[in-house]
Amino acid sequence: MTRSDSSLKPLFGWAAGLAALILLPFVINTYIILLTTEVMIMGIFALSFNLLFGYTGLLSFGHAAFFGMGGYVTAYLLSHACPSLTLAFLTGVAGASLTAIVVGYLSVKLDEIYFAILTLGFGMMFFSLAHQWRSVTGGSDGLTGLVVPRLGWGAFSVDISSPWHYYYLVVAAFLLTVWILRRITQSNFGLILVSIRENKERAAFTGINIRAYRLASFSIAGFFAGVAGGLFAVFDRMASPSMLHWTTSAQPVLMTVLGGAHTFFGPVVGSILFFFIEHIITKFTDIWMIYLGAILIPLVIFFPEGVLGTLLGLKKRKHG
Amino acid sequence: MSLFFMNLLNGLSLGMLLFLISIGLTIIFGVLGVLNFAHGSLYMLGAYFCFQSVSLFHNFWLALLISPLLVAVLGGIIEMSILRPVYGRDVSFQLLLTFGVLLVLDDAVRLIWGSGYHIVNPPALLNGVVHVAGFTYPVYSLFILGLGPLIGVGLWAFFRLTLWGKKIRAASMDREMAAGIGINVNRLFTGVFFFGTWLAGMGGALATPLRAIGPSMGEKIIIESFIVVVIGGLGSFPGAFLGAIILGLINAYGAEYLPRMTMALPYILLALILLTKPRGLLAREV
Numbered sequence: 001m002t003r004s005d006s007s008l009k010p011l012f013g014w015a016a017g018l019a020a021l022i023l024l025p026f027v028i029n030t031y032i033i034l035l036t037t038e039v040m041i042m043g044i045f046a047l048s049f050n051l052l053f054g055y056t057g058l059l060s061f062g063h064a065a066f067f068g069m070g071g072y073v074t075a076y077l078l079s080h081a082c083p084s085l086t087l088a089f090l091t092g093v094a095g096a097s098l099t100a101i102v103v104g105y106l107s108v109k110l111d112e113i114y115f116a117i118l119t120l121g122f123g124m125m126f127f128s129l130a131h132q133w134r135s136v137t138g139g140s141d142g143l144t145g146l147v148v149p150r151l152g153w154g155a156f157s158v159d160i161s162s163p164w165h166y167y168y169l170v171v172a173a174f175l176l177t178v179w180i181l182r183r184i185t186q187s188n189f190g191l192i193l194v195s196i197r198e199n200k201e202r203a204a205f206t207g208i209n210i211r212a213y214r215l216a217s218f219s220i221a222g223f224f225a226g227v228a229g230g231l232f233a234v235f236d237r238m239a240s241p242s243m244l245h246w247t248t249s250a251q252p253v254l255m256t257v258l259g260g261a262h263t264f265f266g267p268v269v270g271s272i273l274f275f276f277i278e279h280i281i282t283k284f285t286d287i288w289m290i291y292l293g294a295i296l297i298p299l300v301i302f303f304p305e306g307v308l309g310t311l312l313g314l315k316k317r318k319h320g
Numbered sequence: 321m322s323l324f325f326m327n328l329l330n331g332l333s334l335g336m337l338l339f340l341i342s343i344g345l346t347i348i349f350g351v352l353g354v355l356n357f358a359h360g361s362l363y364m365l366g367a368y369f370c371f372q373s374v375s376l377f378h379n380f381w382l383a384l385l386i387s388p389l390l391v392a393v394l395g396g397i398i399e400m401s402i403l404r405p406v407y408g409r410d411v412s413f414q415l416l417l418t419f420g421v422l423l424v425l426d427d428a429v430r431l432i433w434g435s436g437y438h439i440v441n442p443p444a445l446l447n448g449v450v451h452v453a454g455f456t457y458p459v460y461s462l463f464i465l466g467l468g469p470l471i472g473v474g475l476w477a478f479f480r481l482t483l484w485g486k487k488i489r490a491a492s493m494d495r496e497m498a499a500g501i502g503i504n505v506n507r508l509f510t511g512v513f514f515f516g517t518w519l520a521g522m523g524g525a526l527a528t529p530l531r532a533i534g535p536s537m538g539e540k541i542i543i544e545s546f547i548v549v550v551i552g553g554l555g556s557f558p559g560a561f562l563g564a565i566i567l568g569l570i571n572a573y574g575a576e577y578l579p580r581m582t583m584a585l586p587y588i589l590l591a592l593i594l595l596t597k598p599r600g601l602l603a604r605e606v
Contacts, residue, residue, distance in 0.1 A: 113411060
């Protein structure tokens with residue numbers, strides 16, 4: 001009895017979350033719908049980053065490269081009369097994944113700060129490219145004027161230019177990402193990643209090919225960052241160089257630490273907090289980073305496991 | 321030919337400025353093990369303080385004295401209140417905390433001085449140009465060009481020849497051992513951070529007659545100084561000097577010969593060096 005109880009419990013959580021996401025549009029206004037859509041897109045971005053940071057122990061400061069690549073390729077195709085949204089989006093994700101494989105191949109042999117700086121350098125290389133290769137990327141203006149075709153085929157197609165329709169598309173992508181990444185982190189492969197994070201030398205002595213596993217983790221993270229980037233470009237109807245800038249790479253880092261890097265849903269909680277804080281503060285002033293910084297500093301000092309990590313830790317202690 | 325020479329001077333004077341800023345970054349890393357993301361913002365703060373002092377007192381030299389000191393005091397406070405609690409933890413925590421400081425400082429600057437750009441004129445003594453072999457060159461850039469190596473030699477002598485310099489080098493090699501032989505490591509760390517941020521503030525103040533002062537100047541310079549210290553070798557003095565000169569020259573000549581690639585060049589250089597020599601050109605030797 002108790003056993004079936006404990007195995008059903010998480011299922012309730014999932015069902016409640018799913019129901020909330022589906023029913024949300026019936027109770028809130030368009031603005032919150034747009035905000036929630038953005039939170040989920042950035043949640044995908046942050047979750048993808050955390051596979052690398054929280055699970056594999058690699059702090060990348062260039063994750064925006066894949067976010068931006070997914071966004072730029074998707075936006076390029078959509079602004080050049082690509083008839084299919086799915087095709088444009090998948091090409092964007094493929095572009096991001098290929099970029100991640102190449103950048104990852106070169107980067108994963110470095111550690112800690114050197115890895116962070118090298119990925120930052122690669123990210124800024126793509127930023128410079130987007131800035132200066134005007135004929136393809138539109139330079140500092142970015143790619144604008146995206147034509148978003150209907151999703152699907154003939155009678156079975158929807159117009160996703162409505163915020164509600166796009167919201168449901170992003171909900172689907174978000175849930176799919178959560179499910180896949182959850183499966184990955186709970187698999188043997190995920191456990192090996194954690195062992196690499198915990199002790200690289202010991203993992204290597206047990207016969208694990210560290211570089212191959214790190215590269216795999218880096219590529220998967222790049223794939224999902226590309227998903228987030230493609231979704232974001234369609235959401236924003238544009239791709240701009242700021243998508244590739246290192247300050248964009250810093251966003252998933254902040255969200256992850258805010259929520260907790262060693263919990264699966266930490267980055268999502270961080271993404272919600274991030275936008276919640278921004279939303280409240282920008283009501284009063286445009287200059288909101290100062291408050292974000294002022295919240296972040298004590299949080300990092302006193303809650304090293306993040307908001308979700310600390311809460312879960314308390315719960316665990318209470319129950320035994 | 322004169323254009324080539326011009327670019328050489330431009331590149332070197334930019335390199336000297338980068339050296340001044342990077343050396344602070346590399347000293348802090350070498351001793352405390354902290355890669356300070358807020359270093360560029362402290363540089364920017366030095367520039368703004370200098371601008372403010374000049375418009376208050378109308379004296380550049382006085383401003384040059386005051387503003388780095390104010391920045392350094394702030395640096396000392398940051399080290400004691402924010403960094404000290406997390407020395408035992410993973411490096412990513414320190415990176416994130418200094419990133420938090422960056423967010424606060426950058427927006428504080430916007431709050432106080434607005435988003436517009438400001439300029440400061442060079443002091444009367446260094447205003448004007450010199451005529452050399454048929455072309456003109458601003459005196460102030462030459463002043464920076466001479467100051468860089470001077471500060472480099474001064475720092476080298478400080479670390480090699482004075483007791484404090486030796487204590488700092490000892491603590492950077494082994495924190496616990498240094499504490500064991502009676503060095504007050506906490507105070508030393510605060511002192512080093514104070515000094516490192518003083519150098520950042522000094523760089524900012526000295527840069528005011530050369531570069532426009534604006535709220536994004538810190539964001540740009542921090543990445544440039546990261547590149548400098550990493551390609552030279554983190555924690556290495558001669559490395560920072562070499563890295564700064566290389567980056568300064570690349571910027572100057574790149575703008576002349578490869579204008580479409582200037583932005584990407586420093587990152588390409590960074591990637592090439594990290595991939596061939598992962599610890600930088602000159603390995604650490606504090």
